[in-house]
Amino acid sequence: MDEFLQASFQAFPLPVLILVIIVSILFLGKAADVLVDEAVSLSARWGVPKMIIGATIVSLGTTLPEVSVSVLAALEGNPGIALGNAVGSIICDTGLILGIAILISPPSIDKRLVNRQGWIQVGSGFLLFFFALPWENVTSAFQQGGRITQSTGFLFLILLAAYIYISIKWSRSKPGEAEAGLDDISEREDSAPLWQVLLKLAVAIGVVILSSKVLIPSVQETAIRLSIPESIIGATLVAFGTSLPELVTAIQASRRGHSELAVGNIIGADILNVLFVSGAAAAVTSTGLEAPKNFFQFFFPAMLIVLVIFRVGIAFSKDTIKRPFGVFLVLIYVAVTIAGYYFKE
Numbered sequence: 459m460d461e462f463l464q465a466s467f468q469a470f471p472l473p474v475l476i477l478v479i480i481v482s483i484l485f486l487g488k489a490a491d492v493l494v495d496e497a498v499s500l501s502a503r504w505g506v507p508k509m510i511i512g513a514t515i516v517s518l519g520t521t522l523p524e525v526s527v528s529v530l531a532a533l534e535g536n537p538g539i540a541l542g543n544a545v546g547s548i549i550c551d552t553g554l555i556l557g558i559a560i561l562i563s564p565p566s567i568d569k570r571l572v573n574r575q576g577w578i579q580v581g582s583g584f585l586l587f588f589f590a591l592p593w594e595n596v597t598s599a600f601q602q603g604g605r606i607t608q609s610t611g612f613l614f615l616i617l618l619a620a621y622i623y624i625s626i627k628w629s630r631s632k633p634g635e636a637e638a639g640l641d642d643i644s645e646r647e648d649s650a651p652l653w654q655v656l657l658k659l660a661v662a663i664g665v666v667i668l669s670s671k672v673l674i675p676s677v678q679e680t681a682i683r684l685s686i687p688e689s690i691i692g693a694t695l696v697a698f699g700t701s702l703p704e705l706v707t708a709i710q711a712s713r714r715g716h717s718e719l720a721v722g723n724i725i726g727a728d729i730l731n732v733l734f735v736s737g738a739a740a741a742v743t744s745t746g747l748e749a750p751k752n753f754f755q756f757f758f759p760a761m762l763i764v765l766v767i768f769r770v771g772i773a774f775s776k777d778t779i780k781r782p783f784g785v786f787l788v789l790i791y792v793a794v795t796i797a798g799y800y801f802k803e
Contacts, residue, residue, distance in 0.1 A: 467676050520666065569777075
């Protein structure tokens with residue numbers, strides 16, 4: 459589909475390309491509105507905090523572009539792209555997207571939930587790093603790289619199922635936790651049947667993903683027409699493009715007063731980028747995913763630094779994540795993106 463769209467957009471005049479971008483953004487925004495509304499409705503119906511809904515159901519939907527890109531890349535013999543997409547998306551989600559969400563609407567947080575999910579988030583990042591190491595000779599990783607094996611991919615998928623099950627079970631197991639983050643939703647609880655809510659949620663996720671699939675190549679072709687360097691396009695569009703659903707969902711959730719859903723979505727997306735994206739991509743190939751040496755020299759450390767910075771920021775936050783921390787996260791993302799140019803093989 460991506461190749462077909464790219465070829466089609468090459469034949470379009472520039473005004474039509476710009477129109478396609480505008481329409482795609484409008485569809486993204488409307489679908490994200492529906493996605494947020496239905497996710498909040500599920501949160502009220504099931505007695506599950508919005509942050510948990512964001513970290514599980516919404517994150518599963520918004521990480522589908524990363525999964526599709528990474529699995530197809532692995533099947534087509536480009537496992538480096540698959541792993542790079544997962545790691546780059548974690549950096550983009552935690553730095554840029556979460557930073558923007560905080561700037562739009564500083565989220566109120568339940569630290570019990572954020573800390574618990576946040577430690578899983580950081581743990582997933584370290585898990586990816588440790589399983590990529592060549593344990594027979596750890597120091598060789600910086601000269602020869604490493605590999606995430608196919609068996610590790612299956613292990614990650616098992617851990618994914620356990621994460622979703624445990625997250626929902628935890629949210630219902632402790633007094634008061636089921637009500638955390640629900641605030642005023644009970645006042646607007648939807649009277650529609652549950653199957654309609656789930657159908658709307660699925661359709662909204664589908665429209666977000668399809669709109670992103672159209673938007674990415676149209677922006678890429680427009681950038682080429684306007685003589686924006688291809689090096690800049692290549693270094694930013696893959697991870698940023700596949701993270702676009704998280705960005706739109708985070709912005710819309712923050713604007714509509716459900717910023718904890720945005721935080722949950724980003725935390726969950728980071729966890730799923732490890733367990734779902736890299737796990738599925740490694741599982742479909744007999745050779746697993748190669749982790750080139752530049753991942754150990756820069757990209758893995760950058761990913762872990764961003765995740766740890768977020769953890770530290772949460773530790774020093776009280777009941778609200780303040781805007782200055784959002785600015786700091788965005789600056790970290792920009793610095794990592796610029797520095798990444800010097801660690802290309």
